[in-house]
Amino acid sequence: MTTSATTAAARRQAVLFDNVAKSYGTVRAVDGLSLALHPGETVALLGPNGAGKSTTLDLLLGLRTPDSGSVEVFGTTPREAIVAGRVGAMLQSGGLMEEVTVRELVELACALHPRPHPVDRVLAQAGLTRIAGRKVDKLSGGQEQRVRFALATAGDSELIVLDEPTTGMDVTSRQAFWATMREQADEGRTVLFATHYLEEADAIADRVLVLHRGRLLADGTAAEIKAKAGARKVSFDLDGAVDEARLTALPAVNSLEISGRTVRLSSRDADATVHALYALGLYPRNLEVAGLGLEQAFVALTQAEEAKAA
Numbered sequence: 051m052t053t054s055a056t057t058a059a060a061r062r063q064a065v066l067f068d069n070v071a072k073s074y075g076t077v078r079a080v081d082g083l084s085l086a087l088h089p090g091e092t093v094a095l096l097g098p099n100g101a102g103k104s105t106t107l108d109l110l111l112g113l114r115t116p117d118s119g120s121v122e123v124f125g126t127t128p129r130e131a132i133v134a135g136r137v138g139a140m141l142q143s144g145g146l147m148e149e150v151t152v153r154e155l156v157e158l159a160c161a162l163h164p165r166p167h168p169v170d171r172v173l174a175q176a177g178l179t180r181i182a183g184r185k186v187d188k189l190s191g192g193q194e195q196r197v198r199f200a201l202a203t204a205g206d207s208e209l210i211v212l213d214e215p216t217t218g219m220d221v222t223s224r225q226a227f228w229a230t231m232r233e234q235a236d237e238g239r240t241v242l243f244a245t246h247y248l249e250e251a252d253a254i255a256d257r258v259l260v261l262h263r264g265r266l267l268a269d270g271t272a273a274e275i276k277a278k279a280g281a282r283k284v285s286f287d288l289d290g291a292v293d294e295a296r297l298t299a300l301p302a303v304n305s306l307e308i309s310g311r312t313v314r315l316s317s318r319d320a321d322a323t324v325h326a327l328y329a330l331g332l333y334p335r336n337l338e339v340a341g342l343g344l345e346q347a348f349v350a351l352t353q354a355e356e357a358k359a360a
C-alpha cells in the first residue's frame with residue numbers, strides 16, 4: 051500500500067495498532083500487537099492478570115509511547131484525537147478531584163469538552179442525579195465508578211475506552227451501566243472495554259480480543275472464541291464404583307471433576323471420550339455434551355498457551 055492509501059485506510063479505522071511493542075525494563079508488556087477497531091464496534095479486551103490490557107489502553111490514549119510500531123486513532127495520533135474530543139476514557143487508576151461535588155466535577159468535564167452534552171443529561175445517564183450535590187471524596191467505590199463513567203461520556207466522543215468499568219459496582223448498577231453503554235454503541239460510537247467479567251464480554255461485545263503476554267491470542271465473536279477453544283463439556287452419572295484413574299486416562303480429557311456418582315469433564319474430542327467410555331464397559335446415564343462458556347474457553351485457551359511456553 052502507498053503511504054497515502056495507508057493513511058486513508060487508517061482514517062476509516064477508529065483505532066489502528068501496527069506491530070506495537072512496549073516494555074517496562076525487562077518486562078515486555080505489549081509484544082508486537084497489531085489490531086484494527088472499526089467504527090461502531092463494541093469490543094471487549096480480555097486477558098489474565100499482567101497480559102498487557104492496561105498498557106494497551108494507555109498506549110491507545112497516548113499516556114504511554116510505544117517503543118516501536120505505531121498507534122493511530124481516527125487516522126491521527128492519540129493525543130490529537132483526544133484534544134479534538136473524539137475519545138472519552140474511564141480508567142482504573144487516578145484519583146478523582148477532592149473537595150468538589152459530583153455536579154461540579156461533571157460541569158468541569160463538560161466545560162473542557164469541545165462538544166459537551168448537557169450536564170443534567172450526563173448526570174442522569176450515569177445514575178448520579180440523586181447524589182449530584184455530594185462531595186466526590188465521600189462516595190462509595192461503585193459511585194466513584196459511575197462518576198468516572200460520567201467523565202468519559204461528558205461530550206460527544208466517537209470512541210469510548212473503559213478499563214474494568216464495573217469493578218466495585220453492585221448487580222443493579224452494573225446492569226444499568228451496560229444498558230447505558232448499549233445506548234452509546236447504538237448511537238454509532240466505538241466502545242472498547244477491558245474486563246475480568248467474562249459474562250459481560252459474552253453479553254455485550256460484538257467482538258472479543260484475548261491478550262496473552264502482550265500478544266493477541268484470539269480475535270473474534272464470543273461464539274468464535276468458544277469454538278477456537280475447541281473443547282466440550284461432558285457430564286454423566288455412573289452406576290457402581292467411580293474409578294477416577296480410568297476416567298482420567300480417557301482420551302482427550304483436559305480436566306475431570308467427580309461429585310458422588312456424577313462425572314463432569316472437559317474434552318478436546320467429546321466423541322472420542324464418549325466412545326472410549328463405552329469401550330471400557332461403562333454405561334453413562336444422563337449423558338450431556340455441551341459447548342464451553344466464554345469463561346471456560348478463555349481458561350482453556352490461555353492454559354494451552356501457558357503449556358506451550360513452559
Ligand SMILES: Nc1ncnc2c1ncn2[C@@H]1O[C@H](COP(=O)(O)OP(=O)(O)OP(=O)(O)O)[C@@H](O)[C@H]1O
Nearest residue numbers: 074077078079097098099100101102103104105106
Ligand atoms: N509501570 C510499570 N512498571 C513496570 N512494570 C509494569 C508497569 N506497568 C505494568 N507493568 C508490567 O507489565 C505487564 C503488563 O501489565 P498490564 O497492567 O498492562 O496488564 P493487565 O492485563 O492490565 O493486568 P491486570 O489484569 O492485572 O490489570 C505486567 O507484567 C506488569 O507487571
